Amino acid sequence: MRGFEVVTRLVALLPIVKSKIRLGMILGILAGFSTVIGLSLSAYAVSQLFEPITKNFWIYLAGGLAGLSGGFGLRSMADLTTHEASYRLEVKIRENIADRLASLPLGDIYQLGAGRIKKIMHNDVKGLHAAVADASPFVGVGFSQPLAALLVLLIIQWKMFLVVSLMLPVIGLCMYFMTRDFAEQQKRYNNASEAVNTAVIEFVQGMPVIRTFDGDRLALKRFKGIIDTFTRTVSVWLAFSRQSSKLNNIFITPLPTLLLISACGIFMLQCHWISFSDFLLAMMIGSLPVQAVMPLMYLSQMLSEAKAAASRICELLDMKPLPEPAHSQIPHQFDITFDHVRFSYNNDARKPALDDISFVVPEKTVCALVGASGSGKSTVARLIPRFWDVTSGSIRLGNIDIRDINSQLLLQHIAFVFQEPFLVSGSVAENIALAYPKASDEQIKKAAQMAQAEDFILKLEEGYQTQVGDGGNRLSGGQRQRITIARALLSKASIVILDEPTAWVDPESEAKIQMALKTLSQHKTVIVIAHRLATIMDADQILVMEKGHIVEGGRHAELLQKQGKYAEIWQHYQESSHWHLDKGKKDSGGLS
Structure with a gap:
């Protein structure tokens, strides 16, 4: 989507917000006109001070105060209206994001990552505040006030209108330099910011492991590299902004315009081309067009950020939810069947993670998955609770395809014990x-x-x-x-999936967990992924995986007799389990 279509789409989530935005803009426009009228009348009141005070002075003064007060009041009402709408919209968007996350395949959520989800849910939703709460009244005042000022000058004293208009080309040139390449710089900043969010979360969560094993400080160097990239991105942006800011600080301020009005105005007064009241009027409202530019430019930047934030929010909201059956079936049997299952991450058919996988796990039995890292074990386990749907083939509970079971109902029947225990x-x-x-x-x-x-x-x-x-x-x-x-x-749950439950535990805890697994298998269908083969020797069946295929299957003793892949893995496991620290001489210590 281009432009503000993404912002408009999010605003449409809560129809009342759209009407509040319109009301805020109308109030802002009225505030701008009211302020200019107040300043104009105040200028005429001041010009009356140099003459004997008449009734006109009090009329101009009262009208000026009323106009300025009305402008302030209308602007306050506009801000209050749009800010209330903004907060209500933020709540609605966060609710929609939460609902979408709840309906997405769990695998997609993992791929999004905690850093990106946090940025979208908090920073990007908050970034929309500028487009809703600030933009409407600001645009109303920002355009109506300079327009009204130019209109008043054109009607009352066109000569001073021409003087003020001399600054408009300069303003346009400054705006061009300031907004040039902003979108590209913003994109780089957002990418770097997401990387920092993710890196901080990973670094803090992994601190115990990093402090224990990262002797070469590789994790710290990687973290520092991401921070440095973010710092460079910000520095480049600031350097770019600094150049254009110098021009803006010189020209897009009231002083140059007031100096121009003063010089030309005094000359015209001496030539009797304008009256003193015309001169005061130009001094009071002539700089308003210039004063409105800088806030509008900053608002333009905020709106660009809001558009980028809205785009990322819409990308998440557009992610396809997990398909749900029109009429969910209820499983009563809990044997698990993989029938010619093929699966590719990101629908990349050239790199299947699983290729033509078929096996059956009878109810209340234990099936162990073994194999090297990347062989497809975890993918098999994660397809059962529908972290993703299979590319082709089917997975069944009893005789029911899991895609014909409501995802919430399916998860009620499956307990997943992850490698990193979650408390x-x-x-x-x-x-x-x-x-x-x-x-x-x-x-x-x-x-x-x-x-x-x-x-x-x-x-x-x-x-x-x-x-x-x-x-x-x-x-x-x-x-x-x-x-x-x-x-x-x-x-x-009738099915329990254990992803390497003894990967990070000590021998005593491993023995306790093995006893717990034996108890578990008496009551539930169990699938366990294991590197420590001693924990799955009693499994009802062991499936050996390699490069997305099942290369062997059977019980422990049967597989050893085949002298195949499992026997090879078992031999390596036995050798590694006998490693010990040499307690010999001081100079001959090491592994043996």
Whole structure:
């Protein structure tokens, strides 16, 4: 969309805002005319002071005060009207963004990234304030006031009108230099700003890992590089603006115009071409056209930013929601079937992430996915809760294609335990009960026992009521993971997907989690992604993935007998599990 079509589209979300904007502009126009009339009458009142005071003086004075007061009052009413409309529109847009995010495939939300979503939801919506709250009354006053001033001069003293008009070409040239390349500079700034938002979030969230492992300070260097890019972008923009600002500070101020009016006006007075009252009138209102330019130029920049912000908001609102069935089916069986599934990220058929994947996971069994990074394991897992829809083929629960199940209903049947356990600020009990808010204390405790979590919970200072901190930072990685498994057990979900649940835990926590997984598999259909193969030796089936294909499948012992890919992975795993630190001589330490 070009121009203000995107802004108009967002304004249309709340019809009353459009009428408020029109009212604000009308009030602004009236305020501009009222102010010029007030200044004109005040000029004539001042000219009367040099003569014997007559009744006309009081009429001019009263009219001038009334005009100026009316201009101020009308402008205040215009601002109040449009600001109220702006705040209501901001709430409406944020509600629409939240609704759109709720309907998008979860995979698309991950691709958007926290930094970009935050910028759109907060900064860009706030950026529309200029287009709604400020622009309407400002445009009304900004155009009506100089227009009224020029009109009054043209009618009352056309000679002074010509003098003031000499500044108009200079103003136009200054405006050109100031607005040149603004859109391109704004685009660069927005891109750099989004990168900084994302980098800050990643840097803060990853601080423990960075401080522990980033000996070469690579993460810090990357973060500093992004900050430096943002700084350079801002510096280039400021340098560009500084050049044009010098011209503006010289010409687009009242002083040059007033000097011009004074010089020409005094000359015309001496030649008896104009009266003293005409001269005062020109001095009072002649600089208004110039005074209006700089605020209008700044407003133009704000409106350009508002257009860019509206474009990004509309891009998000235009993202395709996850298709929902007209009549949702209700699954009663929870075996999982992949039938010739093919999937490509961003619909890039040349690079399929999964290619002709077919397998069945019977209900209440455990299926393990193993393979190198990038083999497609996580993609398989994320397609089941419809993070994305398959490119071709189908995924079924029982005999029902998951695309024929309402997405909210589908998610009620699936619990996803991520590699990075997610906890919210609150108590241990509240985090477990996220899956089932109506759960009783007994149900919460039973889920914790099954997840091998109650032992450490009871050792905490306040037991189940202990606050876990921001993101669960008061607990260890293994403790957080067991709480998320307890959450999965408490949920009414019939399917549990675990994405490398023991990736970042110590051996003791790993053993506890293994016991929890055995309990989990007795009640639910489980799909587990694992690098630590010891955790999935008892799985009902193990699928070995490589480059988006399933290359082997079977139980642990069967796959070892085949001496294929799984046996190779198992051998590497066994070798790595026997690595230890050499406790020999001081000079011969190392890995063996």
